[in-house]
Amino acid sequence: MPKVPILMPQLGESIAEATIIRLNIAVGDSVVPDQEVIEVETNKATMGVTALCAGEVVDIVAQEGVSYAVGTVLGVLEVTQEEVDRTGETTLDDIAAAENSNASNAAPANDGGDEEANLHFKTEDGGYHEPKLVEPNVQGLPVPTGKGGAHYISPRMRARMTELGLRAADISAITGSGAGGRVTVEDLEAFLEYIDTWPRTKASPMRLAVADAMRRSWTRPLATVARPLVMDKILNHRRNQNPKPGPALYLLRALAIALAENPTTAGYLIGENVVHPRAFDIGVAVQVDDGVLVPIIRNADTKTLSELVADYDNLVELARARKLPADATQHGIATVTNFGTFGLTWGTPIPLPNETLILGLSAGVKKPVWSDETGTFIPVTEAEIDLTFDHRVVDGGGAGMLLNRISELLQAPEQL
Structure with a gap:
């Protein structure tokens, strides 16, 4: 039979x-x-x-x-x-x-x-060869059934990782010897013994906090869209201001205005509802020793650029001195980051777990751009703005329209 x-x-x-x-x-x-x-x-x-x-x-x-x-x-x-x-x-x-x-x-x-x-x-150990006819029965997008790495963590393995204070991402470098490439407790112990003599430094509380935030943030489907931004009007406007707004503050103000016009793009997906933000409080990423702090500019959509400069400069200074009050880093809805200060011309920033969006600014680069008015190429300073978003809440088209609106606002900096 x-x-x-x-x-x-x-x-x-x-x-x-x-x-x-x-x-x-x-x-x-x-x-x-x-x-x-x-x-x-x-x-x-x-x-x-x-x-x-x-x-x-x-x-x-x-x-x-x-x-x-x-x-x-x-x-x-x-x-x-x-x-x-x-x-x-x-x-x-x-x-x-x-x-x-x-x-x-x-x-x-x-x-x-x-x-x-x-x-x-049948195999020599009494098992069976894996059928070559088997295909995943989930229709639609391809479903990976990989044979290597820490795809599944057994209860015994999870208990041992808890004892050691390890998370799933910490064992991603280990090649598993268990069924289907599963990482076993024995694999973990062998790996820990292998790296036991390697040089190491103790991770600071700041680094551990950043790592934890990024792990939690990456549980969502994140995507990034980008477009070029001609910076000349911003740079010219900035030269005539006293005090001078930081480049990130221009982006922060434009982002706040754009979100106030369309609040759903900064909403949270909670169950079957998109919860819209009640206030447009935008954070700015500040590099500090061994990490990043994100002080929050409150009600950035209701204050002009010149009104925000003092608050912005004060918060950035407190962040660099590691003296931010606790309430200065809570309950933002989005973040702006200027990674162009490091000479980087593009990037894919990651939003905080409690935020749907992060807007990044790259370094400005001189480029020739065609001018219809003069019929010639003219030199401009061009940067890239990158928007990373939670794809459950915002689609690529919505993110693109938001980014285009931000770019449009930045071409009239005197109105920010």
């Missing part, structure tokens, strides 16, 4: 493997379609593996407490040919034939019947 494998299914997008929690079947049991035969745990939830056709359990490979990659054979059912025809399920014969076929001419199924296919498909 035909034999049909029970496979570890694709249990969700980005789920590459799962750990067996409970076996609900034993060899000799009869199962029916859609019966939950195995209970598994992923890094997201506890789920069930169901039988896709009726039959008798003739082999169980899976072991409780062990993780298996998507597509791994967990057990085998003996079924009738009528059941195979009804469900269209892939048998061990089908898999053995596919594995023995060449690129131009697929070989026929083994003449030796089910037993020969079963022997061909």
Whole structure:
């Protein structure tokens, strides 16, 4: 009689493997379609593996407490040919034939019947080769089922990482030896022993805070759009001001005005609602020793550029001296960063976890730009402005329109 494998299914997008929690079947049991035969745990939830056709359990490979990659054979059912025809399920014969076929001419199924296919498909340790016919069953975007790296963390591994104060990102450099490339506790201990003699420095509280914020921020789908910005009008306006606004303050003021015109672009996605900001408080990134501080300019949409200069300069100075009051860094809705001060001509800044947007300014570069008025190329100072956004809240078109509006406002700096 035909034999049909029970496979570890694709249990969700980005789920590459799962750990067996409970076996609900034993060899000799009869199962029916859609019966939950195995209970598994992923890094997201506890789920069930169901039988896709009726039959008798003739082999169980899976072991409780062990993780298996998507597509791994967990057990085998003996079924009738009528059941195979009804469900269209892939048998061990089908898999053995596919594995023995060449690129131009697929070989026929083994003449030796089910037993020969079963022997061909079985490995020396009593398991089974991973079927080449298995494809992820989640439709739409491609779902990776990678075989290397820390895709899944078992409960035992998670407990050991908690003891050591480690997070998932900390073990991304470790090559796993477990099922599906899973990083085991033994892999972790070997890696820690390997790097034990390497030189190291203690991470400062500031660095740890930045690392934690970036880990949390990167749990969202972030995207970046950019466009050139001619800086000449801003630079000319700045020369005539006393005190002179910093370049980032021009961006901050333009961003606040643009967001006040369209508040949804700075909203938060909470459940099924987009929560709009109540005030347009914009932060400015300030580089300090071993990290970044982000003091907040309150109500930046209601004050003119000249009114904001004193507050801006004071907060930047306090930040560089590490003397910011606690309330000066809380509850901003977006951030502006001038990475051009380091000579960088482009970048992809990352917003804070509590913010949807961050606007970056690159270094200005002299470039020839065609002028329709003079019919010649004229030299201008051009920079790039980059907007990174939470793609759950804002789409590329919306981000592009926001960036275009910011650029338009910056071409009339006297009105900021």
